[in-house]
Amino acid sequence: MAYDVIVLGGGPAGLSAALNVRARGRTALVVSNPLSENPLWRAERIDNCLGLPGLSGEELLTALHHHAAASGAEFREGRALSALRSGESWYIGVGDDMVQGRAVVLAAGAVRGKKLPGEAELLGRGLSYCATCDGMLFRGKRVAVLGWTPSAKKEAEFLEGIGCRVVYFDRPKDGSIQGRERVESVTCGGVTEAVEGVFLLRPAMAPGDLLPGLAVENGFVAVDREMRTNLPGVFAAGDCTGGPLQVSKALGEGQVAGQKAAAFAARSGPAE
Ligand SMILES: Cc1cc2nc3c(=O)[nH]c(=O)nc-3n(C[C@H](O)[C@H](O)[C@H](O)COP(=O)(O)OP(=O)(O)OC[C@H]3O[C@@H](n4cnc5c(N)ncnc54)[C@H](O)[C@@H]3O)c2cc1C
DSSP states (O other), X not given: OEEEEEEEOOSHHHHHHHHHHHHTTOOEEEEESOGGGSGGGGOSOBOOSTTOTTBOHHHHHHHHHHHHHHTTOXXXXXXXXXXXXXXXXXXXXXXXXXXXXXXXXXXXXXXXXXXXXXXXXXXXXXXXXXXXXXXXXXXXXXXXXEEOSTTHHHHHHHHHHTTOEEEEEESOSOOEEEOXXXXXXXXXXXXXXXXXXXXXXXXOOOHHHHXXXXXXXXXXXXXXXXXXXXXXXXXXXXXXXXXSOOHHHHHHHHHHHHHHHHHHHHHHOSOO
């Protein structure tokens, strides 16, 4: 099914965007990692959300999620890995699946951590961000999984299940990937392992990697007051657009982005 608006990220900004798309009578699909993997889930107490003092991160996120779901927003759990525009639509790769929308709201939060040495150079040459998408290419081979998400271990088990020999690094604090033409080895915490493939399983991707050509300033997505980015039909909201990295700012930007994305989709005609 094609949606009017695809929302990338199911935190405060994305859920606010989805609610506001629905309030404009348009369809919305939120693509996100599991709610319990949102960094805010761990917050013990939030006191600066007006009218909602003292909620834990888990309580606040659960309430926001229920509200967006009750509005009719749909949800697809998974990591968005790629985005491509063709004709009047955006096509978003989620795991080994593809979802389609007229407009996109990028609400993927702030990216924590820098790229590893060798990562940019060896991407697509033995280095992948998705075990279920690219795993078959490495059948019978020795691969490394560097996992920073709770579900990364499951992806490593999937690789073992299809015949890969997996070296697993749990939330490594450092790392580098070596190889001339293709991946040859990986080093984490001073330990070097010879491997033919490396899977980097992080909760988030840099916005410019997800949407090639996206204008980014100082690591944050550049937007105007209507939360428009430089790409047609792509809006952004929340921590990914810069500080203050706070819930209320994410909710407000999500509202504007949702409304503007819904209007963009309406101008483009009904989703096919
Ligand atoms: C421990 C802690 C305590 C905090 N306390 C407060 C506080 O008291 N008050 C306050 O105002 N703020 C607080 N914050 C900050 C607040 O959490 C953020 O400002 C807010 O969550 C930003 O919302 P967002 O929707 O922009 O991004 P996020 O909440 O980060 O949501 C983004 C979501 O998108 C998902 N995602 C990213 N990339 C992808 C992808 N490629 N595919 C699928 N999903 C993806 C992420 O996993 C995440 O679930 C706290 C943060 C933390 C970590």
